[in-house]
Amino acid sequence: MQEKSEVLSGFSCPKEQQNQRCTRLDALADEYDAVAQQHQTNLVALREAAQHTLDILDNLLDGVLTFSEHGQIESFNKAATHIFGYTAAEAIGHPANLLLSGDHAAQRDADLQHLETSDTPFVIGQSIETLGRRKDTSLFPISLSVSRVERAGEPIFVGVIRDITQQRNAKEEIQRLAFYDPLTHLPNRRLLQDRLEQALITSSRTAQHGALMFLDLDHFKHLNDTLGHDLGDELLKQVATRLKTCVREGDTVARLGGDEFVVLLEGLSPTSHESAAQAESVAAKVLGALGQGYQLRGHPFESTPSIGIVLFPGEDDNTEALLKKADIAMYQAKAAGRNTVRFFDLAMQAAVTAHAALERDMRRGLAHQEFMLLYQFQVNVQGAPIGAEAFLRWNHSSRGVVPPSQFIALAEETSVGHLLGQWVLETACAQLTVWADQASTAQWTLAINISPSQFEHANFVSQVANALRKAGAKPQQLRLELTERMLMNDTSETRTRMHAIKALGVGFSLDDFGTGYSSLVHLQRLPLDQLKIDQSFVQTLLTQPGDAAVARSVIALGHSLGLTVIAEGVETAEQRNLLASLGCDAFQGYYFGRPSPAADLEDIERIRPQPLSNKRN
DSSP, X not given: OOOXXXXXXXXXXXXXXXXXXXXXXXXXXXXXXXXXXXXXXXXXXXXXXXXXXXHHHHTOSSEEEEEXXXXXXXXXXXXXXXXXXXXXXXXXXXXGGGGXXXXXXXXXXXXXXXXTTOSSOXXXXXXXXXXXXXXXXXXXXXXXXXXXXXXXXXXXXXXXXXXOHHHHHHHHHHHHHHHBOTTTOOBOHHHHHHHHHHHHHHHHHHOOOEEEEEEEEXXXXXXXXXXXXXXXXXXXXXXXXXXXXXXXXXXXEEEEXXXXXXXXXXXXXXXXXXXXXXXXXXXXHHHHHHTSOEEETTEEEOOOEEEEEEEESOTTOOHHHHHHHHHHHHHHHHXXXXXXEEEOOHHHHHHHHHHHHHHHHHHHHHHTTOEEEEEEEEEXXXXXXXXXXXXXXXXETTTEEEOGGGTHHHHHHSTHHHHHXXXXXXXXXXXXXXXXXXXXXXXXXXXXXXXXXXXXXXXXHXXXXXXHHHHTOOGGGEEEEEETGGGTTOOHXXXXXXXXXXXXXXXXXXXXXXXXXXXXXXXXXXXXXXXXXXXXHHHTTTTOXXXXXXXXXXXXXXXXXXXXXXXXXXXXXXXXXXXXXXXXXXXXXXXXXXXXXXXXXXXXXXXXXXSOOSOOO
């Protein structure tokens, strides 16, 4: 600014007028200075406000850009740079649709044109999901909202953009976990039921049949037990891949869990016999595909399926009923020899209904103490009792005594088997405590049969320990009988469990020995105390020379391993004498006594065997 002297230098006037003018000019100059100073202050404030706004925008997680009514980018914050890969200098001045995918850019471009001619374009004030395009041309999901503001009377549009890749991935993962099997990526039970419900509706409307196929892999558990769960999982994945090649695009292949798969076929013939033929054709294709050899990480493996089929619509069909019918048909296929197909049969349904009723009865029987243990003597070479084996019996309230053959197998297929096994274990330990209080029975051992499901239970070791502690029984007098088939796989888990029980003081007897395929190496690894010769060999001991040879071999093998040997099913003195001559240590069977209540066994003098003869007791 010029000094006042310079401003006044050009004036020439009388002194009085000059003074007045100078006074006015001084006032004007002061006012000028004040206005200039205020203007400078306002400029600084505006710059600071603008910088503050830019700092806020640059620190937002969302991308923010402004563009003109013609769609040209005018500003671009740091988050937008991070999201799209463009610097602000690279983006400003370019069309906003540069940031959108090719498929969506045309529509967004039309929307931007719409901004020029309408006060209420549909994109304003709405948040939409679309695809963004990065500088490297990769596409990704974004959320976009556009607002309109005024600047100097001109419209400016503000776009707020959020990268929703993580949210979209999380949503898809939740969807996948909720409706798809994580191992095979096939639909799971929930999604299958949804599709089956829709298939039932469609079938009812179109009068076309559908079919539900239930598949189970034969001997899958053996694969898991011998080669491990990792190779079992590999087989399941390969089975899933093969199944998808056997069906049409609109059909569904699902995995229910374990080795159970379901195939849903829709749009079959309106007639039942034609639709059955179509379903059977698909099943044959599945049998062929799954019956081919597998390579499981270098291990060749053979596997076959058993397939059950049910057609729909039928009377009162619903998703659960159809799945149950297909499952029943699958078990028919297994009963027919596996690697085959069976359609649902009403007679099979009746059998399943009876089994369900029997299961309910077993649970009720446990609650009402209808089960009991009978005991059969085990004697030494001199014929003196050394212990007993416990046998489970069911004294049904209305059906009388139910033979074990009618309920043991079913119990094993359900959770009742584990409950019964636990009851037997606790009852046997309590009986040992009773015997321990009597001099004549204090040294007796008691053997109980352990089922596969009971032995494989994760808490079995602690259950044995708890039963002994609860009853106060001596562990050394409890003997658990395991079948040879249960131990054939000889897994590290099996050995670990057996050694843990052995550490409690409990003994092991290998039941039904000679009917399986145990090797000497296999037996040496297991903490056994006794081998039991199966009664099938004992019964023909005198008539089949081969069975006598088996008995001789079992006795020799047992003794070589430091084990005692007991023979079950001894019914005659001749059988007992021959076994004794072969070196057998102990005997059990009708010759020495039938299974009886504990009170009868305790009367030793009454039931002690007389000197050996051909006579049966």
